Amino acid sequence: MLYQRSSQLFAEAEKVIPGGVNSPVRAFKSVGGTPIFVKEAKGAYLYDEDGNRLVDYINSWGPMILGHAYEPVVNAVIERAKKGTSFGTPTALETEIAELAVSMVPNIDKIRFVNSGTEACMSAVRLARGYTKREKIIKFAGCYHGHSDSFLIQAGSGAVTFGSPNSPGVTQGTAKDTLLATYNDLQNVKDLFEANKNEIAAIIIEPVAGNMGCIPPAEGFLQALREVCDANGALLIFDEVMTGFRLAKGGAQELFGVKADIVTFGKVIGGGLPVGAFAGRNEIMNYLAPVGPVYQAGTLSGNPLAMAAGLEMLKALNSDEAIFSRLEEKTAYLEKGIREKLTAANLVYTINRKGSMISVHFDANPVTDFKTAVNGDNETFKKFFHGLLKEGVYIAPSAYETWFITDALTYEDLDFTINAIEKVAKDL
Numbered sequence: 523m524l525y526q527r528s529s530q531l532f533a534e535a536e537k538v539i540p541g542g543v544n545s546p547v548r549a550f551k552s553v554g555g556t557p558i559f560v561k562e563a564k565g566a567y568l569y570d571e572d573g574n575r576l577v578d579y580i581n582s583w584g585p586m587i588l589g590h591a592y593e594p595v596v597n598a599v600i601e602r603a604k605k606g607t608s609f610g611t612p613t614a615l616e617t618e619i620a621e622l623a624v625s626m627v628p629n630i631d632k633i634r635f636v637n638s639g640t641e642a643c644m645s646a647v648r649l650a651r652g653y654t655k656r657e658k659i660i661k662f663a664g665c666y667h668g669h670s671d672s673f674l675i676q677a678g679s680g681a682v683t684f685g686s687p688n689s690p691g692v693t694q695g696t697a698k699d700t701l702l703a704t705y706n707d708l709q710n711v712k713d714l715f716e717a718n719k720n721e722i723a724a725i726i727i728e729p730v731a732g733n734m735g736c737i738p739p740a741e742g743f744l745q746a747l748r749e750v751c752d753a754n755g756a757l758l759i760f761d762e763v764m765t766g767f768r769l770a771k772g773g774a775q776e777l778f779g780v781k782a783d784i785v786t787f788g789k790v791i792g793g794g795l796p797v798g799a800f801a802g803r804n805e806i807m808n809y810l811a812p813v814g815p816v817y818q819a820g821t822l823s824g825n826p827l828a829m830a831a832g833l834e835m836l837k838a839l840n841s842d843e844a845i846f847s848r849l850e851e852k853t854a855y856l857e858k859g860i861r862e863k864l865t866a867a868n869l870v871y872t873i874n875r876k877g878s879m880i881s882v883h884f885d886a887n888p889v890t891d892f893k894t895a896v897n898g899d900n901e902t903f904k905k906f907f908h909g910l911l912k913e914g915v916y917i918a919p920s921a922y923e924t925w926f927i928t929d930a931l932t933y934e935d936l937d938f939t940i941n942a943i944e945k946v947a948k949d950l
């Protein structure tokens with residue numbers, strides 16, 4: 523495949539946009555080469571500026587769970603746009619999507635919409651701090667909760683890819699309030715509570731980590747965190763920006779049967795438009811302005827186009843009882859195929875998967891936390907990535923990312939991908 527026009531476009535972009543991209547992980551820094559410039563997308567495919575068709579396993583990093591240019595979403599956005607694109611007043615649409623979200627997700631009474639997953643997590647932590655009147659939070663190494671200052675402490679994918687786990691610009695004062703724990707290590711969390719008695723406002727966690735590859739929680743780990751929080755008067759925040767409306771209708775809370783105090787959303791909930799949200803029980807959510815003292819706001823929050831897109835997406839997921847089992851079956855089929863081909867090629871690998879999130883690690887050892895995630899053989903990953911790209915399969919340009927499976931993928935697409943992996947694996 524030729525990527526001549528993409529390369530030219532990247533050279534032009536680099537002159538006026540830092541690194542040529544508006545979000546670092548889009549650059550091909552960790553795999554080498556230049557990014558693909560996409561012209562349009564439909565269903566399971568991306569079409570780039572050079573006319574190549576790529577089977578897409580990134581899906582805008584998660585949102586396009588029903589495929590690109592999903593018609594009900596596209597039509598809803600077009601119709602809304604004709605009536606005005608932003609009012610700065612409440613709209614009935616916001617209540618409609620809020621009611622639907624609250625009905626789908628367990629254990630939440632109220633939800634507030636923002637413009638990104640970053641905003642959702644940042645606001646959730648402020649709310650937890652205001653509610654508990656405590657300042658420290660626990661986050662897990664390798665988990666990413668957006669690029670707000672408090673979270674850029676061993677923050678997984680993007681930060682790992684660029685070798686700057688602690689970004690310059692984050693003050694020591696901010697960093698000291700973020701306590702780092704090891705994913706899946708309960709004792710570590712207990713020790714932090716012991717050493718910071720009555721100071722920890724909340725634990726924030728990706729209930730299935732998706733920013734150091736896909737790392738599911740160990741059996742009972744989330745429930746144990748719930749108990750530790752209860753015993754210490756801290757809140758449990760599930761960052762469901764990736765897992766929300768993907769692993770189950772009610773996200774990870776439903777899948778694992780564990781209640782969080784605050785849940786954050788992004789990606790799927792916006793149907794591909796810029797949306798984030800955070801939600802919780804009345805007693806916590808009523809701590810927010812204008813009813814409560816914790817301030818949080820946004821000129822474009824609840825934007826009608828974004829709400830129209832999100833509403834159509836949630837309606838589609840809510841009305842299709844089989845969607846999540848279908849995604850599970852497709853991803854399990856893909857996993858089986860990848861295993862067969864990598865094993866046949868005598869490669870050393872580990873595959874992690876939960877539902878429609880999956881990652882391939884070139885390492886023989888179990889990948890259960892940040893330390894084991896970064897052990898993988900990045901040189902082999904680079905060849906794997908570029909080999910697949912040549913074959914028309916687009917996975918994330920970093921070894922520390924999850925693949926997101928879309929329902930638009932057919933079994934033919936999955937076989938096409940598995941065949942591509944067979945070809946590529948022979949040369950690794």
Ligand code: PLP
Nearest residue numbers: 638639640666667668763764788
């Ligand atoms: N939380 C998680 C788990 C994420 O994966 C991401 C983004 O990838 C974010 C938060 C931040 O979301 P956004 O990029 O919309 O700000």
